Amino acid sequence: MLAKIRAALRAGPTDESRRRALEARRAAPVRPPVPARARVPEPERLAQFKACLAAQGTDVLPVAQPSQIPGAVADYLRAHALPLRLRRGADPDLAALPWQDEPALVVTEGPARADESVGLSRAVAGVAETGTLVLASGPHNPVTLAFVPDTHIVVVRCEAIVGGYEEACERLAAELGSPALPRTLNLISGASRTGDIAGRIVKGAHGPRRLAVILVEECRDQRLVP
């Protein structure tokens, strides 16, 4: 197949100059245009992120500090008459939360099981450009938690809100300590939906019917302290 392609391109298999040209291009790339909306500074960036989430129909639960997350989750589940059961991965940030403050909430750890009702994940980043959550799969945040349960709740820190997708990839590489991607990198922008029945948008096609974002504001405030 490659030989056929090379013949069509009139290129020889040993044409090292083409390879070198590609290496040079990779080493000094011409940066493609990045929209202005992916480069907004704070505080507009956070406002744009929230506005995009609202436009998607994603619920936003702001909390001042991480210790308030269990309470916010429990309140949200109660408000939607959902079972007080939660599945999360081994993410240290999520494991360290004071779940004992909400004794009625049953929290288990691991990938989603078939009958899972609520999944909790931590996002590596939130992208203000389109209100997109960036999740990296792995034992810390198993990918099935984002797709199998009816309700998906995602924790994201305000300081992790970036402008565009490119910056989100930089944050991911910094967090993983490597540019290699996890098995799945999931860009999530709203709950599952379909327009396949008579062109009408209906939520909850195959993935979560409901998506909620817990926005942790503490970190940003800390950074503001000189």
Place this chain on the structure above:
Amino acid sequence: MTRAASPLEANAAAALADRRLQRALAEVPGGFAAARERAKAALPEFEALRRAARDIKDHTLANLDLYLEEFEDNATAARTKVHWAPTAAAASDIILAICRESAARLITKSKSMVSEEIGLGARLQAAALEVIETDLGDYLLQIRAEAPSHIIAPAIHLGAADIAADFRRHHRQLPPERDLASPEALVSEARGVLREKFLAADVGITGANFLVAATGSAIIVTNEGNADLTLSLPKVHIVLASIEKVVPTLEEAFVLLRLLARSATGQEITAYTTFVTGPRRPQDHDGPEACHVVLLDNGRSDLLGTNLREVLRCIRCGACMNVCPVYGAIGGHAYGSVYPGPIGAVLTPALPGTHDGGELAGASTFCGRCESVCPIEIPLVALMRRWRERAFASGSWRQRGMLRAWALLAAHPRAYHLMARLAVATLHLLARGRGAFSRLPFADRWTRTRDFPAPQGHTFQRLWARQQRKQPP
């Protein structure tokens, strides 16, 4: 009965008479086109991104061999098994062999136009495997045994009542008196039925919107999340992608992603954009044990060195069909090809095993709206013209003779004048004072559906010359 010269003509006539189809066509493609306009207006950099996207695609196609090699190296490093399929049959064979090796019985599939192109579903079913389409639109078509009529909204030709009737017929395990009146109830029922399949599937097959050479990843976008359940629940994941889907880097993929959803549905981004790189990692608690990517050629490399290569820029957004007056009148099925609309007219004849001699390229008014909305600036009109030229070269002697005679006449103004005056005078006489002909010999394909205006005695050129004399410049 009138004789149709081709399947396209017969299909178009049937489509125009299909009231249900006409209702759907009046709403859906135009709705997408309007949403695209709004999304474009909200992104000032849209045109700059289009140009960048075109350059990325042209650069990648000019170095396709090297980027495919890079993709293979990086995918292999992530423990993906890469397979090369020169033909449709080879791709189906490879996938069938993987299914057999893993002793699969149930296979879930998320949307893949390439799988339609190679007839994969039928091939697997013939091998006694159960294959379930999981994109809701594709699932509806599967239970109706119909083909997609649009590349991103495959079931736009169906109404909610049709779907409710199909569900009652097909989901016999559910109580017959259940309420299926609303789209919500229909979606909920499909969700329940398909969820069981997702959980029980042995192999999941997805397409890919893009392949990233630098990381060995496949990028898959959906709104439903069906691709994600397909690629994370079964023990084997197979990606089926054609060779032109490769892009060099993540950064360049983002340029294309910023255009894709906006051009397709007018969304800024779809609900799910997933970068998948290999099978589960040693420490992972979920994900498949094996990941395969099947790279399909099927006629594409034949286009690379020709003046039709721009077809390979396509990212399958469907914007061209949403604005096409011909698609809007007859819908996707009438084209009789996997890929409908303007992109289908230029891609289909290039695929082996299709017997279109450029006929689909005739189904265009050359109005150019398709290329004005194409996010990758594919010169669709010029490409359709190239197929028409090819069709002309291999056309009937009668057709070529008539076009040659016309060309000769058009190139000789004096002869043209004479003929025009003769024709106009003859038609004027024949009309005997009537304003139009309702029937005209040799032009019955025109007068069958509309009147032919009768000339009023003089040619346009003569009237023009007379007026110029009256009003000197």
